[in-house]
Amino acid sequence: MPSRPIFRLSELVARLGGELRGADVAVGQVGTLERAGPEQIAFLANPKYRRQLSDCRAGAVILSAAAVADWSGPAIVTSDPYLYFARVSALLNPVVRPAPGIDPSAVVAASAEVAADAYIGPLVSVGEGARIGPRVMLQPGCRIGAEVEIGADSVIHPNAVIYPDCRIGARVIIHAGAVIGADGFGLAWNGAAWEKIPQIGRVVIEDDVEIGASTTIDRGALDDTVIRQGAKLDNQIQIGHNVVVGRHTAMAGCVGVAGSTKIGDYCTFGGSAMIIGHIEIVDRVNVMAGTLVGKSIKQAGTYTGWYPMQPHRDWLANASHLRHLDTLAGRVRQLERKMATGEAPVADEGDSTP
Amino acid sequence: MPSRPIFRLSELVARLGGELRGADVAVGQVGTLERAGPEQIAFLANPKYRRQLSDCRAGAVILSAAAVADWSGPAIVTSDPYLYFARVSALLNPVVRPAPGIDPSAVVAASAEVAADAYIGPLVSVGEGARIGPRVMLQPGCRIGAEVEIGADSVIHPNAVIYPDCRIGARVIIHAGAVIGADGFGLAWNGAAWEKIPQIGRVVIEDDVEIGASTTIDRGALDDTVIRQGAKLDNQIQIGHNVVVGRHTAMAGCVGVAGSTKIGDYCTFGGSAMIIGHIEIVDRVNVMAGTLVGKSIKQAGTYTGWYPMQPHRDWLANASHLRHLDTLAGRVRQLERKMATGEAPVADEGDSTP
Amino acid sequence: MPSRPIFRLSELVARLGGELRGADVAVGQVGTLERAGPEQIAFLANPKYRRQLSDCRAGAVILSAAAVADWSGPAIVTSDPYLYFARVSALLNPVVRPAPGIDPSAVVAASAEVAADAYIGPLVSVGEGARIGPRVMLQPGCRIGAEVEIGADSVIHPNAVIYPDCRIGARVIIHAGAVIGADGFGLAWNGAAWEKIPQIGRVVIEDDVEIGASTTIDRGALDDTVIRQGAKLDNQIQIGHNVVVGRHTAMAGCVGVAGSTKIGDYCTFGGSAMIIGHIEIVDRVNVMAGTLVGKSIKQAGTYTGWYPMQPHRDWLANASHLRHLDTLAGRVRQLERKMATGEAPVADEGDSTP
Incomplete structure (x- = not known):
């Protein structure tokens, strides 16, 4: 394991802003108020945990001006401690990059184009005509179909599958077991049985998207299924064919979106929300956990519908x-x-x- | 990529029926009314999109006699435009078949029987005693357990897993990441801990079934779990041990069926419907999205139960x-x-x- | 296939207790009252199936003293026929163990430590520094990340994925397609986009846990996600970061638990129950299928909340x-x-x- 970086508080402030209070100590990792030790930096984002400051043993704390009086040790004062913490953590925990190159156990089609600084891990397969961009990491066992294109700096985790012809942008993260581009659920009833409708669209995932473990995104029936820039999808989500998920929209685990539904930008969906097909949801809609969205939502706001639990x-x-x-x-x-x-x-x- | 087929309208009518109106143009792909170009054939299945015909640039349109007056271009007139479109699309988009043979990176047990014209892709594994039928395609990374039998023309997509002893019929499609035959959730409480009950049944999937990505179907505890002929299961579905899913029953994404429940023929289940265990559902039942089926359904019809969303x-x-x-x-x-x-x-x- | 063991009823009673009634016959497999034949032993756990005894052709039946009068054949009488059956089945169906060793197609990092009697199947990958304990079985295509530790006698089924640094106890079973240790859904909003928060905790799975197919358990954000000893998770479950699942707690398929929720010991959760984040559930709570738990549960008992289905x-x-x-x-x-x-x-x- 390579050694992790260490930063002085003054170095953090120089890079990330905020104001240093107290000694300019060095920190090597982030931690919680409860468990961080002297080499770690903790954060207070929610005022309700303020009393934990009295017992905190962290080397430093990130907090807001309103809370600084409760902490006598080294601190960074900032208007958004949670975001600041996220950025400190990113500095202290850079992504570990394996050496570039193609593992000898990987099977890469002759016509695939792989950037010289990409990493193709053990037992990966890459189909004909695929294009793997600069610094892409394909972790063990992932399956890249023919003609797939993956943009720079994207990471595909173990055993994820991307069906042929799909487009993955730059800086995309796809977690283990996710399946991108399987056939949509397109069937026509002939009076006696279902007949399969070829699904000839693709999945297009734009830049900066993250897709959780075991999430499935079906390819379009005729046009494409599209996940727009910056959207974040948690685990076990199902996205039907021809769905559009807007920019910077975030979905928690186990959400389902049925076919052809269009979802706006800056929306959030709580866990296991279910959205029926062929509807539209405008920008800045928040759907709470467990809610079934049974018709279009035409106005921004927060929507809920679940049965309250009782004994x-x-x-x-x-x-x-x-x-x-x-x-x-x-x-x-x-x-x-x-x-x-x-x-x-x-x-x-x-x-x-x- | 092999070039796709092209058909004149008269050739389509000769094969599929219907009536040709206007010029006998050639088409090479299907498309939507909104986006199809001169080389494509579109379709009008839902009358509410009828006004899109005025701006349609498709080379031809499949429509019903009721709508033909609204379209002056080449057309095929048929009583079921959606089904007709499905069949045209199947003609224009035949399944791409890789050359038969076993990829050198695959690991096939010595006692497995593989048809000469089957395709075993890169990094596939096939267990002892498995029988892989004619023209079967095993896509990269799929796992076929010992003694599994797969019928003619079936396709197993990347990284799908079939546990030992399961039976897969002919013309079955199993999408990426699906798991067929994992142990059912069989536990006995001993007063202090759960004890595992061996799951000694199999999964039997009959002909013409399609199983979606990341869907899981557990093997039976004593007898088998059975998915009957022509049933279609979408993504992320969970089927418990000893469930029977009837012929031509279709389930949308994220449905769950608990153990030992028997579901009839010609049923449909909307997304994320949940069916409890040890009940029976007769033929021709439609369960709407998000509905929990908490007791047997003894009469055909449509059933619903979800909490309406509000601000x-x-x-x-x-x-x-x-x-x-x-x-x-x-x-x-x-x-x-x-x-x-x-x-x-x-x-x-x-x-x-x- | 190795031949399965055969036991006389007297041998079963000698090992497992209970009382033998009638002839000391030999049985080679368990079965249901309806289908078991003369070489099989059936069981009657639920009095409502008592009338099936009259047509039963099983060689012997496990039943309670209350039911013994209804069965004239060989029997084992015990106070808990279901648990007894579970143990008989375990004797008659021992886990099949492949010969130890590392398949030549597996890719095992040089610094990984693999017990001499462990089995590493075809096309498995094991990362740097991983430690694979005695008699562990890694089935085909599973992915073991760097520094992962797996305790004795655990089984990882095909194509399951364990991310780096996670700890798996002894006698743990992880089914196909499960993903352990993917990043939790940790994001900070910067006013224009989501920023990713590194997820630096691990997943710790204690001894005797079983994890179902396609279940996903996210690694902790700062501290660990923990599945305590003896817990049983069915298929398609999502466990968010920093969740704790208590000892001997059992969850049926499709359950979702959002981040930082703490669940007590000896709880049960019905299928597709959804538990929101940052709450606590005490010991011995039963949550019924389809219920959304929207706040902490501070008292043991059974809780329900779903909308009743209707035509x-x-x-x-x-x-x-x-x-x-x-x-x-x-x-x-x-x-x-x-x-x-x-x-x-x-x-x-x-x-x-x-």
């Missing part, structure tokens, strides 16, 4: 009424009408109980 | 009442009783507010 | 009221007030209909 017995008592909510609403309407018209109270009202 | 603030206001819906229903019942018996109105009713 | 038309009629449940509750409150105060009935009540 099982209470849920049984309450949920059964959902099957008759229309009847219940009708009974309330009827009561209101009777109150309003002065019909009630009378002793003989057989129609009010369903 | 977050509205959801908060509304959903909280679900925890007390039984109480609310009780209050309505009480109001009705009072109205009916003439108890009300009186000024002192402490029991009506929970 | 689609009924659901449409009922679910629409959910968007206005707060208004409905307000109307009931208003009715109650009017009844209580004697305002009603009057003819002019414009405010009672929203």
